[in-house]
Amino acid sequence: MVLDRSTSFCGKLGTKMTARKQRPLPRKRIGAPARRAQILRVAGDMFAKDGIDATSMRRIAAKAGVTATLLYKHFVDKDALLSAIGEGFFTKLGAAMEGAVGGITDPLERMRAEMRCYVRCGIDNPREYHLTFMTALPRLKRGAQMKAFRERRRRGEAIPAEEMTLGMKCFGRLEQSVADLVAAKMTRSKDVSAMAEAVWAIGHGLVSLIITHDDFGFTPPERLVEQSIDMMLHGLLKR
Amino acid sequence: MVLDRSTSFCGKLGTKMTARKQRPLPRKRIGAPARRAQILRVAGDMFAKDGIDATSMRRIAAKAGVTATLLYKHFVDKDALLSAIGEGFFTKLGAAMEGAVGGITDPLERMRAEMRCYVRCGIDNPREYHLTFMTALPRLKRGAQMKAFRERRRRGEAIPAEEMTLGMKCFGRLEQSVADLVAAKMTRSKDVSAMAEAVWAIGHGLVSLIITHDDFGFTPPERLVEQSIDMMLHGLLKR
DNA sequence: TCGTACAAGTGTACAGTGTCAACTTAATCC
């Protein structure tokens, strides 16, 4: 465990201090990016272990060997910090999808792989998932970005990778698979957008039910997930 | 607006009071059930208007013209209070389903109606929905109840209505429709449990995505929902 | 080598939170 210099010996002193205050132990300066990364690491751990409400800015700061106030120099808000942690989910998801989809060319099988991946990632990272998908953080303006992205896509625009957030890239994959399915004239509907959203909704529904009500005695995830994906794909296709 | 007698004029007084404290205005005693109901009403309103985090026990109490401490006489926890409010969702949902399903005998059309109902109810009561389905409140032991219920059902037991919570009744409806579909040999699978869960997952996924990311520029709900339900039903059925 | 400017960090305070133990008071019943 980290040496914890900042857990406030600032109890109520009762009398005013007359002597010059004891100078605090000097603290290393490791530079903003390093500090930011460290905070994210520490906060991520605590958050994954203790949950969202039990992890306060002060405790994060203490564990990072730093003052709470400093966190606010690096992240305007608690929301901002949390969301930055949640962003980590997309990194994992993106990598996992990349690996799972590999060279699958059949769009149907690709979709199956992507969905499996999504659900697995969600179940394996419940806190991060909750943060990124089940918590509205309106102070960050993420919705507007996403909306703009969706609209450009609907107009058929090709969007350069640099302009896409990690989240967009993940959703983009799924959408692409749906589009391929449509292009191959395999689907009943032609509304790529709506279908992609519906597919996402299934994955999201599964993950969020399972992670927030893991005590409801659901059908074991593997079977439930496979059955759901199967149902979804059958529902998508013609005949 | 309610006369707000308890919004604490207990600021820091600076000097100790020497005079006997001003006796507080006498407060009517309206009886425990009435008070409980009133608190639930007030809290429900505030919660629906201001959201979960902005609604504190103290503010609820103040608005109800009562002390915060009193809330703890009626509800062990904030969780308990919140969950009691959320329970209201099932009342609405149950009534809406009752009305919507009416005399529909075709299990397929019944399911469609039930799903529409579920999604509509969720979208129309986002705060309550978030509370009941997207917030884990493990301190209440609801999971265990639900699990037991599901297991008895899986064994084919008939469960008397008095033993079922409102939530169980709602899920039970859906499950029954699936069972009817299976009995009519219309489905690809025969796993009633898993299918019911999958169907729920779709509905839940739709609602929760829409209510927490209403700014993502989704396909308009009506179309998205119809398309999703359609997809689901097609996926469920043979051929 | 020194001074300085800025980044990186600090202490302290504020108003608000959930919760609790100990107390007071209104209503009820014999």
Added chain:
DNA sequence: GGATTAAGTTGACACTGTACACTTGTACGA
């Protein structure tokens, strides 16, 4: 009328997110 008890209050505790004003480490130009 007096005892009992349910319904309510007071005041505190330990904690929260956040703002402000301050200090200190470090890199760099003269």
